[in-house]
Amino acid sequence: MSEVSASTAGAATAAPDYRLSDELARLCLPQEFKDSYRTLAWVNSICALFLLVGLVGLKPPSFVQKPVVEPTETVQVELVPPPEQPKPQPQIQPDEPPDQQPDNPQDTPQVVQVIAAIDSPSVAFSVPVQGAVAVAKEARLATPPPPVTHTAPAAPVRFNPNAGGGGTYPPPEYPALALRDHEEGTVTIEMMVDPSGRITEAKVQKSSGYPTLDQAALEVVKRGWRFPPGTIRWLYWPCVFRME
Numbered sequence: 001m002s003e004v005s006a007s008t009a010g011a012a013t014a015a016p017d018y019r020l021s022d023e024l025a026r027l028c029l030p031q032e033f034k035d036s037y038r039t040l041a042w043v044n045s046i047c048a049l050f051l052l053v054g055l056v057g058l059k060p061p062s063f064v065q066k067p068v069v070e071p072t073e074t075v076q077v078e079l080v081p082p083p084e085q086p087k088p089q090p091q092i093q094p095d096e097p098p099d100q101q102p103d104n105p106q107d108t109p110q111v112v113q114v115i116a117a118i119d120s121p122s123v124a125f126s127v128p129v130q131g132a133v134a135v136a137k138e139a140r141l142a143t144p145p146p147p148v149t150h151t152a153p154a155a156p157v158r159f160n161p162n163a164g165g166g167g168t169y170p171p172p173e174y175p176a177l178a179l180r181d182h183e184e185g186t187v188t189i190e191m192m193v194d195p196s197g198r199i200t201e202a203k204v205q206k207s208s209g210y211p212t213l214d215q216a217a218l219e220v221v222k223r224g225w226r227f228p229p230g231t232i233r234w235l236y237w238p239c240v241f242r243m244e
Contacts, residue, residue: 185213187207
């Protein structure tokens with residue numbers, strides 16, 4: 001036992017003089033010996049990794065080189081214009097022969113100018129006429145048409161819209177306000193009609209006593225009445241408003 005202890009003690013005293021030079025061997029040492037070399041091992045690993053990345057990065061990339069395609073031979077294309085169409089020749093119409101006179105012309109009556117002079121001191125010249133002329137000793141003039149008078153009559157004439165004779169004469173509507181107030185009366189409207197049948201002037205000749213009734217009769221004459229064409233007419237119309 002004493003020898004073993006002596007040898008063990010000798011080994012323990014000789015151990016501090018021995019140092020491992022291999023890093024892998026140092027990493028394989030027990031925990032109490034490898035803590036001092038762990039930092040160095042990590043640094044070496046990182047350096048080795050960066051060195052590997054650098055070596056891989058220095059490898060140049062591969063380029064794919066494609067052969068250059070030579071241009072094909074060009075072919076000239078000639079555009080051939082369409083054949084020119086022949087121009088139409090103008091048709092030459094043959095000269096029309098002159099109208100040939102018939103060999104045997106028919107007997108046509110010849111018109112002879114006859115100058116007839118009327119034995120009248122009021123006619124101082126003669127008038128050439130064609131054909132036979134009957135000479136009258138006295139001049140006969142056609143009856144002139146009756147003159148168209150455009151003057152208004154001297155006094156207005158009573159007008160009845162129900163008598164007929166053409167035209168449009170609608171009756172007036174009974175005002176609602178007059179119906180409510182029970183207004184009744186007769187208003188006389190005086191009007192002037194031109195030859196075309198249009199009313200040129202209309203006014204209240206005699207009032208009914210109610211302005212509502214007077215205005216209703218005057219408005220229907222101005223806006224709704226149309227007369228047939230004729231002469232100038234001066235008329236008056238008594239309009240009766242009565243509630244039934």
